[in-house]
Amino acid sequence: MPHPLHEQVRRAFGFPCGYCRVDETSAGAELTVDHYRPLAAGDADELANLVYACFRCNLYKGDYWPSPKEEAACPSPKPHPDAKCLTLISYNSS
Numbered sequence: 001m002p003h004p005l006h007e008q009v010r011r012a013f014g015f016p017c018g019y020c021r022v023d024e025t026s027a028g029a030e031l032t033v034d035h036y037r038p039l040a041a042g043d044a045d046e047l048a049n050l051v052y053a054c055f056r057c058n059l060y061k062g063d064y065w066p067s068p069k070e071e072a073a074c075p076s077p078k079p080h081p082d083a084k085c086l087t088l089i090s091y092n093s094s
Contacts, residue, residue: 034053038065
């Protein structure tokens with residue numbers, strides 16, 4: 001079942017993944033909605049905390065939350081045309 005704000009998040013991000021920029025055609029379907037700051041890390045299920053993400057990025061990120069230094073570099077999840085800010089999440093060292 002899609003997230004209740006799925007369509008709003010999808011439009012806000014212009015249809016590609018907010019992390020890797022893959023589009024829906026290349027992914028073969030609509031993408032998923034990810035919580036930028038996970039609910040487990042104490043954030044809310046609000047539009048400002050949601051990212052349109054492909055399945056692979058959403059799965060890879062999981063419940064990851066950046067260190068305070070990374071968080072300061074990207075204080076809020078917003079749709080970025082070049083995804084530089086959101087890319088911080090994709091390159092965590094597990």
